[in-house]
Amino acid sequence: MARFSVVLALLSSLLLSSCGFHLRGDLPLSHFPAMYIQSERHSELAALVAERLERNKVELLQSYQQTAPMLQLIDDTLERRTLSLFPNGQVAEYELIYKVRYALTMPNGEPQQYQFELFRDYQDDPNQALAKTKELELMLAELRQQAANRIMRQLARLH
Template structure:
C-alpha cells in the first residue's frame, strides 16, 4: 500500500468517525425508536393520516389505539387544499393555479403539553382544458406528493421533539 492510499484511508476513517461522533444521521433515519408506540388521531378517511400510519409502521413503530402516558401522541387537526389563480388564457379560462396544502397538527410527548404546529406547502399547476384527463391525473399525483412531503415533515418534527 502506498503512502498516498494509506493517507486517503486514514482521512476517510477520521471523517467517518467525526460524523458518527457528532450524532449525524441520514435524513431517512428518525430517532423514533425511543418509544414503544405512537398514538395517531385524525379524521376517519384522512389520506394524510393513512400515509403517516404507513410511515410509522415502516419504522417498526406500533400504532396505539388510545393515548398512553409514556408514548407520544400526534393529532392531525386540519389539512386542506386551496387553489389560487395565477394566470389566465386570453379567453378567460384559468391557465395556471397555485396549490396550497395547509396542515395543522399537534404533538404531545410524555411529560409535556401539546405543541401545535402548522405549515403550508406550495406547488404550481398548469391547467389545459384540452387535456382534462391527463391534467386530472397530474393533479392527483401532485396531491399525493404533497401529502407524502407533509407526512415526512410531521415525522421529522416528532423525531426532533422526542430526541
C-alpha cells in the same frame, strides 16, 4: 496506499456521524418508543406518517394511553389560488396550497399545535382535462409525502 484509504474512510464516517447526518428517512426517534395516531378514518396523510413511524421503529398503539404520546392530525386541506388567465378568461395557472394542522400531546402534557403550508404551481389546460386531473392527483400525493416527511422531522427535533 490501502492503509490511507482505510484511514480516509474512517475519517469520513466519523465526520458524517459527528455532524448529525442520517440516511434519508432514518430519524432518531428513540424518545418515542410508542405513539398513538388520531386522525380521520382513511386519512392518506395519517397512513404515510404511520408508515414512517414504523420504519423508524416506533410502535403504533391501537388506542390512546396516557403514558404514550398522541399525534393528532387535525386536518389537511388543498386550496388553489388563480395565478394567471388565458386571453379568453379561462384559468391558465393555479397555485396549490396544501395546509396541514396537527397536535402532539406528550404524556401528562398539554397538546402542542403545529401547522404549515406547502405550495406548488399548477398549469391548467382545458383541452387536456384527463391528463391534468392525473397530474393534479400526482402533485397531491407528492405534497402529502412532503408533509409526512416534515412531520417526521419535527418529531425528531422534539426531546
